[in-house]
Amino acid sequence: MMPATAAYLSALRAGDRRAAFRVLDDALDTGAPLAELYLEIVQPSMREIGRLWQENALTVAEEHLATAITETAMNRLFERVFVWRDERTPRLLAACAAEERHQLGLRMLCDLLEMEGWETTYLGASVPIESLVHLVKERAPEAVAISATIAPHLPRVRDAIRAIRAAPLAQQPVIVVGGRAFHGDPTLAERIGADLTAVDATGALLALNERLRPGPNGE
């Protein structure tokens, strides 16, 4: 584990948000890009927090505190790196499956896409299928991202994809799915009807860029 990751994890375990902010601020000041902070400091720390909860080494309250600190820390980081642009394209609409509460990964994806010039609409946790389809019809994004952390939410992801596919749209969006529920089986995303999947936000960003922002030679 990198020293900064260990320090961030230690701050989360102590419930010390100022210490957590300091770790990320210092890393940003060294020139580390947002993706590196998210994927090499924040994400491994939060996975370790989940593992510690699973092993009964952390209470639910402590796990929630770590999540709350991280959400605030990500808000602060994004404020610092955000760049205004007149035009943003393509557009992505992002939602967690109905009843899914784990949203940090999806939020990371949206922030990283925004840094690359995409326009993202982030709906957050537990989005009912009808509301999601309504917004897809209204905004007609080029891509939709749906996240699920645990297997019980997978049928809702599949049903959401089916509902989007059945909606009267001028052009079907590219649908990317992700989250821990997809990690154990690389075929699962395709089986439930998605176009793309990735193991983390950077992978999803690369896959989406490749599909929707091809290079000048069409590669």
Next chain:
Amino acid sequence: MNDTPEAPAHAAQLLMRDRESLARAVSDALYAESGERLARHGARGRERCLEDMHFNVDHLIPAVDLQDPAMFVRYVEWLHGLLHSRGVDTRDVSRCLELLRDETTRRYAAADARAIGAILDAGLHSLSPR
């Protein structure tokens, strides 16, 4: 035996419909046969047992729906680690799955019970000593 392609989806719908009563039936059956031993966990233990049964059914549903035994095995292995660190015996985890299999076999038509049983058996197999 050839079951229709719709059998898993139908079986998953039954599990979703009966989530509450299945969880309660399995929890009650576990306490009926091992109540004395489980009494050490107290009233909170019984509440948690019911919560865990809900969780088992919740994770069984997508695995049945997608006929994906590996998905349920991943859950069972995760659950086993979680409960083991909280002092729950492996045999109680196995017994819950056996009771759930018995209950679904008793309640549902053969094709539905087979679609469910295949997934539960994969989970049980992953807990058996190697």
